[in-house]
Amino acid sequence: xxxxxxxxxxxxxxxxxxxxxxxxxxxxxxxxxxxxxxxxxxxxxxxxxxxxxxxxxxxxxxxxxxxxxxxxxxxxxxxxxxxxxxxxxxxxxxxxxxxxxxxxxxxxxxxxxxxxxxxxxxxxxxxxxxxxxxxxxxxxxxxxxxxxxxxxxxxxxxxxxxxxxxxxxxxxxxxxxxxxxxxxxxxxxxxxxxxxxxxxxxxxxxxxxxxxxxxxxxxxxxxxxxxxxxxxxxxxxxxxxxxxxxxxxxxxxxxxxxxxxxxxxxxxxxxxxxxxxxxxxx
Amino acid sequence: xxxxxxxxxxxxxxxxxxxxxxxxxxxxxxxxxxxxxxxxxxxxxxxxxxxxxxxxxxxxxxxxxxxxxxxxxxxxxxxxxxxxxxxxxxxxxxxxxxxxxxxxxxxxxxxxxxxxxxxxxxxxxxxxxxxxxxxxxxxxxxxxxxxxxxxxxxxxxxxxxxxxxxxxxxxxxxxxxxxxxxxxxxxxxxxxxxxxxxxxxxxxxxxxxxxxxxxxxxxxxxxxxxxxxxxxxxxxxxxxxxxxxxxxxxxxxxxxxxxxxxxxxxxxxxxxxxxxxxxxxxxxxxxxxxxx
Ligand SMILES: Nc1ncnc2c1ncn2[C@@H]1O[C@H](COP(=O)(O)OP(=O)(O)OP(=O)(O)O)[C@@H](O)[C@H]1O
Ligand SMILES: [Mg+2]
Numbered sequence: 042x043x044x045x046x047x048x049x050x051x052x053x054x055x056x057x058x059x060x061x062x063x064x065x066x067x068x069x070x071x072x073x074x075x076x077x078x079x080x081x082x083x084x085x086x087x088x089x090x091x092x093x094x095x096x097x098x099x100x101x102x103x104x105x106x107x108x109x110x111x112x113x114x115x116x117x118x119x120x121x122x123x124x125x126x127x128x129x130x131x132x133x134x135x136x137x138x139x140x141x142x143x144x145x146x147x148x149x150x151x152x153x154x155x156x157x158x159x160x161x162x163x164x165x166x167x168x169x170x171x172x173x174x175x176x177x178x179x180x181x182x183x184x185x186x187x188x189x190x191x192x193x194x195x196x197x198x199x200x201x202x203x204x205x206x207x208x209x210x211x212x213x214x215x216x217x218x219x220x221x222x223x224x225x226x227x228x229x230x231x232x233x234x235x236x237x238x239x240x241x242x243x244x245x246x247x248x249x250x251x252x253x254x255x256x257x258x259x260x261x262x263x264x265x266x267x268x269x270x271x272x273x274x275x276x277x278x279x280x281x282x283x284x285x286x287x288x289x290x291x292x293x294x295x296x297x298x299x300x301x302x303x304x305x306x307x308x309x310x311x312x313x314x315x316x317x318x319x320x321x322x323x
Numbered sequence: 324x325x326x327x328x329x330x331x332x333x334x335x336x337x338x339x340x341x342x343x344x345x346x347x348x349x350x351x352x353x354x355x356x357x358x359x360x361x362x363x364x365x366x367x368x369x370x371x372x373x374x375x376x377x378x379x380x381x382x383x384x385x386x387x388x389x390x391x392x393x394x395x396x397x398x399x400x401x402x403x404x405x406x407x408x409x410x411x412x413x414x415x416x417x418x419x420x421x422x423x424x425x426x427x428x429x430x431x432x433x434x435x436x437x438x439x440x441x442x443x444x445x446x447x448x449x450x451x452x453x454x455x456x457x458x459x460x461x462x463x464x465x466x467x468x469x470x471x472x473x474x475x476x477x478x479x480x481x482x483x484x485x486x487x488x489x490x491x492x493x494x495x496x497x498x499x500x501x502x503x504x505x506x507x508x509x510x511x512x513x514x515x516x517x518x519x520x521x522x523x524x525x526x527x528x529x530x531x532x533x534x535x536x537x538x539x540x541x542x543x544x545x546x547x548x549x550x551x552x553x554x555x556x557x558x559x560x561x562x563x564x565x566x567x568x569x570x571x572x573x574x575x576x577x578x579x580x581x582x583x584x585x586x587x588x589x590x591x592x593x594x595x596x597x598x599x600x601x602x603x604x605x606x607x608x609x610x611x612x613x614x615x
Contacts, residue, residue: 128506157509167504171522181508184518229504236508 375591424490474550
């Protein structure tokens with residue numbers, strides 16, 4: 042894992058914080074491997090403090106759901122995890138996010154490389170309108186200058202993964218925006234998967250999907266868990282309960298509770314969490 | 324229940340009719356004024372065609388102008404000259420305009436951007452003859468003669484502000500989400516700008532550039548004292564060159580009936596060229612967007 046530019050780095054390598062996994066990936070059920078870890082993460086837009094110090098380790102190859110009322114900072118949080126927050130004008134991030142022990146906000150780190158390792162599916166579908174469906178799937182590879190030896194294969198594989206293949210296989214050269222909202226969202230998921238990121242951040246990926254496509258995406262999340270680390274923002278409690286190993290409850294920019302999903306949903310420790318999941322919330 | 328529900332949907336008769344009538348009125352006005360706006364356009368086209376097409380023949384495209392007194396001849400040198408002037412102007416004017424526009428749209432926030440934006444706006448409003456005078460003192464006086472170079476620079480100066488502002492505005496229209504999509508895929512900023520933002524805005528930018536080209540292709544005033552005119556073929560970028568607008572002007576104000584006919588023909592040809600330029604640009608761009 043190297044987030045620093047390939048060009049010769051002048052300074053000494055940043056000391057790696059040791060992730061609790063033995064080199065060589067030992068299989069003993071030792072301490073779980075932390076893939077991504079927020080440490081006192083604070084984010085703001087100008088003077089509006091949106092995240093007020095979030096510390097949250099995320100285990101490798103697990104699904105973590107982020108829930109909480111609208112406007113509590115869920116999107117902002119996941120956007121901080123792959124350095125997308127700072128893209129917005131006036132947006133500032135403080136604190137650290139460790140990917141395999143390395144701070145992605147480190148001075149030597151290239152945000153472009155961070156985003157290649159940590160993929161993102163946005164809350165609103167955003168396929169490229171000037172590209173065809175297949176070129177949208179390949180966009181991350183092609184626009185990065187990677188040569189794709191067998192594009193047709195990649196396109197089919199990724200579109201099948203998101204259950205879009207059967208719907209679009211006869212019109213792969215149509216524009217990416219000619220699809221319905223739900224289809225566009227699945228196309229965007231396929232586009233992220235084509236880059237094979239290690240971590241996939243999904244911001245309400247199913248909010249525009251029908252129950253069948255939602256079920257397919259959830260199935261996909263189950264499949265991906267074997268190799269990927271997934272963080273999913275959702276407003277759908279059932280979905281969180283179905284797909285997530287751990288669940289984090291955010292409230293007004295703070296992490297109120299973070300635990301195993303069944304604990305959060307059956308015996309939460311915080312009153313606020315309980316109120317929220319039972320729908321008793323003002 | 325159902326007997327109660329029905330009246331809800333029946334708007335009170337008078338208000339509904341009034342709304343309908345207003346709708347028809349406004350619609351009618353829109354159509355009427357659109358037609359009114361088209362009247363001058365079509366009469367110009369009609370008049371040009373009617374008066375000009377008679378003078379268009381092979382000689383018009385292939386021969387040099389004849390001296391006063393001789394009939395016949397053509398405007399081959401002006402046609403080529405106009406093409407050269409406009410081509411050079413594009414070469415000088417489009418790159419800076421495009422790059423300035425991209426800068427303003429993608430990273431232009433501070434004082435420098437404000438200055439550029441303001442300058443471009445002012446420059447866009449400067450009368451073209453002023454630009455001619457400026458280039459006259461800049462190039463014609465220093466080089467000691469009228470030249471194609473000076474003419475092209477004058478036209479380029481006229482193009483830059485239009486190209487800059489169109490590029491900026493159209494790049495700004497590209498939704499922020501598309502840039503984020505690109506950045507989220509781990510693309511560096513410059514690739515996102517070129518391959519996504521610029522690419523998405525390209526059809527509009529191309530149209531804007533075409534309009535700028537069409538505008539300068541018909542400019543006469545700034546050419547009068549930069550490129551001047553030439554009865555013969557131009558033989559070098561540092562020599563005066565004849566152009567269709569200047570030739571039209573010269574012939575139209577002359578006392579000779581034969582020259583008037585040629586001026587009409589030249590005007591007709593100029594308009595057809597500009598039309599073709601516009602249509603091809605649109606077709607090319609549309610073709611690329613649909614992707615096959
Ligand atoms: N561009 C912005 N400028 C200023 N404030 C912003 C901006 N975007 C978001 N905010 C503020 O940040 C807070 C958190 O927003 P965020 O989008 O992270 O919420 P969220 O939890 O994802 O909500 P939702 O469930 O509605 O998507 C909100 O209070 C919002 O008002
Ligand atoms: Mg959100």
